[in-house]
Amino acid sequence: MPKQSAHFLFADKTEIEDLGNGLKRQMLGYNEELMAVKVWFDKGAEGYVHKHRHSQVTYVEEGEFHFNIGGTIRVLKPGDSCLIPPNVEHGAVCPTGGILIDTFSPAREDFVSE
Structure with missing residues (x-):
């Protein structure tokens, strides 16, 4: 993984x-310690249930998301957020279409290629 992104990234x-x-x-x-990612979900799209070694905080920018964290399901709407501890199974379904901002610590090496 490259050590870090550029200091300024333009949409x-x-x-x-x-x-x-x-x-x-x-x-x-991102750098080796922290990563932020914007994720778009089409209406009905699903982020499959998975787990990883990273701590994750997710902020709902737009839409409605049904989050499953460790078997507990909650509906999150714009302005809501959630914390996903390392190695806890989680996923989300977006019945409306929407946008999430995901942050990870450390950075997700699998999201970046050399």
């Missing part, structure tokens, strides 16, 4: 990666 010049299944991702900045 109209930063790649938006199509992840398939109604999900897109754009890097907002």
